[in-house]
Amino acid sequence: MDMKKVNSLDFTEFVSVFRNVVERCPLVAAAVWSHRPFSGLEDLENHFFAFIDALPKSGQEGILRCHPDLAGRDVLMGRLSEESRREQSHAGLTSLKTHDRLRLLHLNQEYRKRFGFPFVVAALLSDRATVFQELARRLHCQPESELRTALDEVKKIIHLRLIDLLDSHYFGVEPPQGRGLERRQDASERGDSAPQASSDLEDDPHTHTKEVEN
Numbered sequence: 723m724d725m726k727k728v729n730s731l732d733f734t735e736f737v738s739v740f741r742n743v744v745e746r747c748p749l750v751a752a753a754v755w756s757h758r759p760f761s762g763l764e765d766l767e768n769h770f771f772a773f774i775d776a777l778p779k780s781g782q783e784g785i786l787r788c789h790p791d792l793a794g795r796d797v798l799m800g801r802l803s804e805e806s807r808r809e810q811s812h813a814g815l816t817s818l819k820t821h822d823r824l825r826l827l828h829l830n831q832e833y834r835k836r837f838g839f840p841f842v843v844a845a846l847l848s849d850r851a852t853v854f855q856e857l858a859r860r861l862h863c864q865p866e867s868e869l870r871t872a873l874d875e876v877k878k879i880i881h882l883r884l885i886d887l888l889d890s891h892y893f894g895v896e897p898p899q900g901r902g903l904e905r906r907q908d909a910s911e912r913g914d915s916a917p918q919a920s921s922d923l924e925d926d927p928h929t930h931t932k933e934v935e936n
């Protein structure tokens with residue numbers, strides 16, 4: 723879909739297409755529609771970012787709480803959104819062995835206990851090893867800076883989801899904070915050589931398939 727097409731969508735169509743750009747928060751797409759026409763991907767995503775930035779802390783935490791835990795219950799129950807399933811699968815999080823799943827469950831619980839919202843990371847830019855490392859590192863951050871870090875990850879997820887929905891020629895646009903696309907490409911080109919969180923990870927062929935098309 724190109725920007726001309728995006729700008730031609732009526733409210734219902736726009737919300738239907740962009741409803742999960744912010745995980746389980748179609749209200750954000752509903753608000754962004756009012757700002758059309760958009761000049762390009764950057765303009766469009768800036769409206770998503772601005773909506774989130776303008777929220778009070780409780781709203782920002784609410785956005786984070788709409789994200790499913792990585793390798794959490796929603797994964798086990800098959801209740802992930804299509805986007806989240808693809809992202810978590812890309813990072814190898816839908817095929818963890820019990821030992822690693824329990825370790826992640828424990829870290830996720832510790833994180834949620836400390837900050838009051840789930841650990842969020844752009845899984846499409848990550849792999850199993852970095853998810854574990856980042857979770858262990860961010861667990862010790864100060865609440866205020868951690869909220870900002872988590873929202874920056876949400877913005878990376880938004881950026882990548884918008885790229886998926888739009889034409890591939892937008893792929894050259896830098897992600898928020900200029901970080902990440904290179905790693906995403908590395909990951910998708912990497913094929914089956916994703917670093918592992920521990921030596922006993924399952925090797926699920928679905929985990930390492932090239933899931934990112936662009």
Ligand SMILES: NC(=O)N[C@H]1NC(=O)NC1=O
Nearest residue numbers: 790806809842843844845
């Ligand atoms: N908790 C969390 O990070 N969830 C997510 N990350 C991501 O890239 N997609 C998600 O659903």
